[in-house]
Amino acid sequence: MTALIKINDKLSVAGQIELEDFATLAGLGFKAVINNRPEGEEPTQPASAEEAEAAAKNGLTYAHIPVTGPSIREQDVRDLQAVLAKTEGPVLAHCRSGTRSLTLFAIGEVLDGRMKREDLPAFGASHGLDMRGADAWLARNGH
Template structure:
């Protein structure tokens, strides 16, 4: 498991296993978010099994699947209030962590400077420079 902190309330990770859930709980996370569709690729753990492990370890579970490479404005509209209302800290995962990071970045751009968002993503190992036009669009939606 490769957890990468984006800010004080949200960390992301590439695909986790059922066994990882106990460690996520032990590390103090309160909410586990899955942004990867079930059965996206052969061999990935079933979301129902991860959800059951989350419940067993006292984690809130949110299943918000998003298609890889096709994050829509509606996906951001669904992610933003969920992440604001979730019990913190939150750990979100997808195949590589990029989808979760993009969802966070686009929703955070409504309240934060896009340069800070790009810097935080970069420090976590995600290059979102290709997302600059959408970040600026989201930032403009708040004015």
């Protein structure tokens, strides 16, 4: 399985996971999986329907919130926050590398005043991920 990057007690992010990883995630105590990849981004990635089926087979909630860096909307950020809020337990969000998933989370943290925009580089670096996309999104959207 790809490396899981723990952000806090509620959220971890990762690169692409495989269908067989859903059982492992359930065994580790995860309660939900969020897929932030658009369909067919890479020919080898599982389809969202396949991930949803693997999640259901393993007792996990599943959400598909597909984004690319330039396509992120505030609604995508809020959709991720809604999954985190309604899930009783840890959530794994994944994309190709984990960066987009963490970007969605970080944008929400800044929008809601729990993080300052100037803290994004250090926040990303502390998890080994680049938050320039989050900073650019906030700049484009007047934050």
